[in-house]
Amino acid sequence: MKPAVAIVEPETPGNIGTIARAMKNFGMDDLKLVNPPEIERDGDAYGFAAQARNDVLPNYDEVSFDELVENYHTVGMTATTNEDASRHVRFPFTTPRQLADSLAEVETETVLIFGREANGLTNDELARVDEVCSIPASAEYPALNLGQAATVTLYELRDLTVEECQLPDVERERANxxxxxxxxxxxxxxxxxxxxxxxxxxxxxxxxxxxxxxxxxxxxxxxxxxxxxxxxxxxxxxxxxxxxxxxxx
CATH class of the missing domain: 1.10.8 (Helicase, Ruva Protein; domain 3)
Structure with missing residues (x-):
């Protein structure tokens, strides 16, 4: 079952368009926005969305965080931290690859929740989600920007959302x-x-x-x-x- 994608209080319309485009790339179409900025037809959101400007972006739903929690299995996306088993706000977490494996085994309405550009999801918001997902990165600089994080995550989930990935037509037969x-x-x-x-x-x-x-x-x-x-x-x-x-x- 294809997950929905939600962005909480995005500040930059261009990031909304970037995520809509990534959704289109990897077979997703259900975009939710919590308290978004104004999205103009001739603005950055549509400019960055490419072909997603025709379907994914214009069909977004504006929702509240409460609605996401009440109606979906929620996955909060966050950067990795040095927290351990003594604290459970951001720990334990799954990686996008592990998340793809677990979602493949269940039939449930899931939403991936991405936070604000500057500081992501708050601890209070993370405390309300069902599970946390993080992208492993360098300990020196683990935080990805919003568009990068969404693109990496949606790529890892492609087996759930794309029936047949387009691969280049490359000769693979071994020489005799x-x-x-x-x-x-x-x-x-x-x-x-x-x-x-x-x-x-x-x-x-x-x-x-x-x-x-x-x-x-x-x-x-x-x-x-x-x-x-x-x-x-x-x-x-x-x-x-x-x-x-x-x-x-």
Whole structure:
């Protein structure tokens, strides 16, 4: 079930548009605003919303915090703190990834509640929500801005909200063994023509096999690599011929 997204007392219309856009990116459409600023059609909210200006943003509901608590399973979004089990305002918390896993197991009307740009949700507000969710970040600077926090969170929940994510059309089939063995043969030729110490060549070949084996290259990739190594081998051999010719004079 797709969660709703609520923003409590947002100060900057542009952040509302940014979050609406992130909702559109990751398949969500139910936006709630608690005491929002004026949202103008030609202002920053619509400017930052991109395609979400056509559906997510104009269809937002203005609600109170009480309404969220009374009608939804509430998840308060907050920065991590140094609190521990002795205090339960912001602890324990789940990460967005853990939240996605837990919501996948239940059917309940959920709302993700994001706080104010300057100071987030108050302790009183956090005390009223059902659970707290935080994004792990550097202890030196754990606070993300509002738009970043919402985008990261909604991305982690995408499996709940997007039936099929759009992925780039990339060739993923591994090159066949004949192509890969051909590359090894060309590489072995380069070791010989470049004067790599003969006693070290078996070790070098094992190393390159391990590297290529871990990489699982595509046919195009191994063909390109083989072409580069072949060209290097040709240059090495041509250089040897020139040196031999000069020495014979």
């Amino acid at each position: 063994e004949a192509e890969i063995e051909g590359f090894y043969e060309t590489f072995a030729d380069l070791l010989e023509s470049s004067g790599h110490p003969e006693e070290k060549r078996p070790k070098a070949m094992r190393m390159i096999r391990r590297i290529i084996g871990r990489a699982h290259p595509t046919g195009r990739e191994i063909t390109t690599l083989r072409g580069i190594v072949r060209r290097a081998n040709q240059r090495t051999e041509a250089s040897d011929v020139r040196r031999t010719t000069c020495n014979d004079r």
